Amino acid sequence: MSILVLAEHDNAHLKADTAKVVAAASAIGGDIHVLVAGHQCAEAAKTAQALTGVTKVIVADSAVYANHLAENLGKLIIGLSADYSHILSAASSVGKDTLPRVAALLDVAQISEVIGIESADTFIRPIYAGNALATVQSLDAKKVMTVRSSAFDAVASTGSAELVSVGDALDARTEFVSQTLTESARPELGNAGIIVSGGRGMGSGENFAILEQLADKLGAAVGASRAAVDAGFVPNDLQVGQTGKIVAPDLYIAVGISGAIQHLAGMKDSKVIVAINKDPEAPIFQVADYGLEADLFDAIPALNNLL
């Protein structure tokens, strides 16, 4: 039994999510191979070779894979699939885009956002915005699944896997036009130890400056609720929740966030939750370990002074 893991990378760097998916693969048990598909992705492949438990890194290096388009990436995985009983990726935008295509072409059902491995064919996944956990047994010969990386701890980097290249470059009808990425010196939301999140209560985009100051003092990432994104305070890739990023940091500080079901779905597995809100009835206080009923415009500057 062998497992194929689709690496998550931006060509130059392997993302920490890959080490977490490898941890999930290790829990299934078997030979673990990592596929690094991209353009000029030698550095990412090198980092993947070191992941503990990985025995082989398969590199598909071509300009056609530069932007991780689901169409050709899916076909590439199908071409490799004969040797594998399990095909895994992170439940990232690339994984969610690509793996359902792979599953459909293999005529197997996909299991999304796996948070627990019971056995080689039985997995646990959240449904209804995390308000229920389903234990699902797959009847398919091949298991195709995306893994919620916040539910697994990254494997160490003590290995030295062999490296092989695949030659075929598969073109896509889809044409890449452009990309705009949010530039930030702060840690990535998915891998931050501390996250400071703001909601509608922030009032404006400019007011997020005080949260950014707090984040910088704590070495934290900045997140947001849907209300803050919809109001245009911050870019959408900062959204934490059912349809945004799912995070589980050591400390999550929710500022001016009421705590709607959809937001809680993205952060309620955080180790310690702090809520700062002036509404004592806000649902966020029901999941917060430490709640402070206060006006955030008084509390956050005071907090910044104390840290």
Add this chain to the structure above:
Amino acid sequence: MKVLVPVKRVVDANVKVRVKADHSNVDTANLKMALNPFCEIAVEEAVRLKEAGIATEVVVVSVGTKAVQEQLRTAMALGADRAIHVETDEELVPLSIAKLLLAVQQKEQAQLVVFGKQSIDGDNNQTGQMMAALADMPQATFASEVKVEGDNIVVTREIDGGLQTLKMPLPAVVSVDLRLNEPRYASLPNIMKAKRKPLDVHTIADLGVTLKAHQTVLKVTPPAERKAGIMVSSVEELVEKLRNEAKVI
């Protein structure tokens, strides 16, 4: 250009579901049901394409029990021209739904299929991608902007870290994200009009699709409860607790 929009009936987004005592499933009896919010955005986008003179007809389709006709009527009240109901009492995995939708797409020869990116009950985020794969069509998932330019479609997608723009030839599949548009409300006259719009009912058999079993749900359990926290009275106390009790800063 004909646009096909698959829609799903789900528990209303504001309802917090409970797991049944026997752990067989979540209890959805007597809960408020609604059109999946992402499907609503998909319908809105298709209707806007029609209003812009790009789409000639908007067809909505749903797979499920007789009750889904209620959501198909809602979609028609929002501006869809007609509806197709694929009737089944079985709970189907996204792959099976995708196979049924493919049969409908081929029957209708729709050039563009607009999906919601995920349903808020199953949280699978699969069906659109699967139908695209089965149809061998290009796909643009998590769309926040859609523009049709002749025989091509240009889509801006929400990806981890920012936005990405792709261009692809039609026929194609698009799945929509929250930011794409603000769905309209159905007016009373439109709700009345929707009652007279055509709604065709099909069975799985008459679509000529054979489905197979893919997975068994062994149990559905409630997530671990977080134990109640404490309220602190000042910022000083909060910092002290985080430093010395929780030891997280």
